[in-house]
Amino acid sequence: MTAPLTPPPPPHHQPSDNAHGWQAPPAGAGGYAGYAGYEKDGPGTRTEILEAAVVTVAVAVAGVLFGVLWWWLAPHVPLVADDTAVYLKDTEGEQAIGVDGTFALLALGFGAVSAAVVFLVRRRGGVPLVVGLAVGGLLGSVLAWRLGVYLGPTQNVVAHAKAVGKGVTFSAPLKLGAKGALLAWSLGALLVHLGLTALFGPRDPDPYESPYASLPPVPPAA
Numbered sequence: 408m409t410a411p412l413t414p415p416p417p418p419h420h421q422p423s424d425n426a427h428g429w430q431a432p433p434a435g436a437g438g439y440a441g442y443a444g445y446e447k448d449g450p451g452t453r454t455e456i457l458e459a460a461v462v463t464v465a466v467a468v469a470g471v472l473f474g475v476l477w478w479w480l481a482p483h484v485p486l487v488a489d490d491t492a493v494y495l496k497d498t499e500g501e502q503a504i505g506v507d508g509t510f511a512l513l514a515l516g517f518g519a520v521s522a523a524v525v526f527l528v529r530r531r532g533g534v535p536l537v538v539g540l541a542v543g544g545l546l547g548s549v550l551a552w553r554l555g556v557y558l559g560p561t562q563n564v565v566a567h568a569k570a571v572g573k574g575v576t577f578s579a580p581l582k583l584g585a586k587g588a589l590l591a592w593s594l595g596a597l598l599v600h601l602g603l604t605a606l607f608g609p610r611d612p613d614p615y616e617s618p619y620a621s622l623p624p625v626p627p628a629a
Contacts, residue, residue: 518595
């Protein structure tokens with residue numbers, strides 16, 4: 408008596424790619440190698456550092472124009488001298504506060520303009536570029552401060568009082584009382600650049616988006 412013969416199992420059926428409406432990725436996609444989230448982006452660290460250095464120098468040089476405008480627009484503090492000392496002519500005047508305020512407002516304006524120009528030239532931004540913008544703003548403010556003081560009335564108040572004579576009004580040396588205004592350019596530039604980047608800067612790709620989302624749908628097999 409022999410065992411019953413059983414038919415051999417059917418060969419394993421390999422479903423086609425389109426059995427469920429799927430489609431192979433296009434040629435050259437390379438799986439996840441073509442996924443936008445994994446593509447190399449940006450010009451490279453060396454290029455970014457070079458661009459940041461150029462921005463720093465350009466912004467700092469703009470401090471020359473800043474200093475000239477501050478010297479020209481800042482109010483004058485009137486002084487008067489007698490035989491013994493030099494006094495403020497208007498003891499209740501706010502000219503000294505106006506000098507600091509003029510510097511701060513000009514610094515904020517220069518910060519906004521420099522940030523807008525840098526953003527238009529290079530929209531992609533980057534940490535080195537932002538650092539260069541901030542450092543350049545600080546250097547430009549220091550340069551403007553020292554240039555304005557140099558262009559203003561002499562620092563030797565006693566000699567100036569003797570030169571003009573007793574009872575004659577003359578201007579006090581240009582002086583920045585609030586040293587914190589030296590940071591206004593950098594702060595203004597950072598805020599404006601951050602706002603422009605958030606509103607109009609390039610968007611990063613969604614890391615959770617499927618690489619096949621842009622492929623056209625395939626009708627199911629009949």
